[in-house]
Amino acid sequence: MAHLHPHPHSRERDPECLHCQALDRAREAGLRRTRALEEVLRLLISASQPLTLANITEAQVLADKADRATIYRLLTKLERLGIIRRLGLHDRSAYYVYHVPGEHNDYLICTQCGQIRRLDLDCPAEELEKQISKDNGYSCLYHELSFYGVCPVCAAA
Amino acid sequence: MAHLHPHPHSRERDPECLHCQALDRAREAGLRRTRALEEVLRLLISASQPLTLANITEAQVLADKADRATIYRLLTKLERLGIIRRLGLHDRSAYYVYHVPGEHNDYLICTQCGQIRRLDLDCPAEELEKQISKDNGYSCLYHELSFYGVCPVCAAA
DNA sequence: ATACATGCAAACATTTTGCTTTGGC
């Protein structure tokens, strides 16, 4: 999953590389190849958990080099294009994940400390999607399944 | 579901009445019987969809009679007590629903207009909860399943 | 050369807190 881009800033294309794929999708949609685009995609692709706008803006590679507003607008575009996905995880802020076409992740969140872990499970909602789509006439359906509870560490304290 | 309290402001107790049950739970937890408590519970119980803090504060019965901060603190307490539940539905603001012990609801949200509809389905995540709880050592587990898509109206436009 | 992307600053929306007063028990 956390497939790192093997050739930063180069123009070579490795069709297996998630980062290249993402970049291609973005370019095809008309986005320009900017530093912010590259870094945002790289960060999201290599992250093992959802990231907030603040997380991204403050990341080493971007700190003091990228503006909140720029990243915000970029994330918004990428979401609209379906390249990334925005999650509502009870926090005040929005979380973003890279969206691998056809893949899906669920999360387990501690209601005390806010820790987020990705769950690796056969999501049972997958099948329901078609049915719900048909029943309600909705298109472009996707879903979000999150589990909330108290993690062992917080339970001890 | 939307069981209305049949005897507002009275002290009679109908053990079948959701509103009475909720009130009892709150009182047992030490909350005082205030106007805000009664109205907030009534609103949430009779609502057919999740409500925001703003929704509640601006409701007829409470408008100009209740302060945002008061309702906010009350909602926070009720959530901590497990009497209501807070949902993260992608909107900027938090949504609240009354939590009937043992019951669970899933939602279908239009990503364009934000409309929220409650889904009536056999939630397949119910079973996963125990497993996840065991696997990860989390306690007090619950989950939230939401479907996002474009509703027919927005699709037409 | 022409858009699109950026940066900076300011506006917004919503949540959260401090402190004094009110009112349930």
Place this chain on the structure above:
DNA sequence: GCCAAAGCAAAATGTTTGCATGTAT
């Protein structure tokens, strides 16, 4: 009377926009 709850006002947090400038194409 005591302590929780209410009310008011202000702070904090995170998102969103306007506009002038820079830059990829």
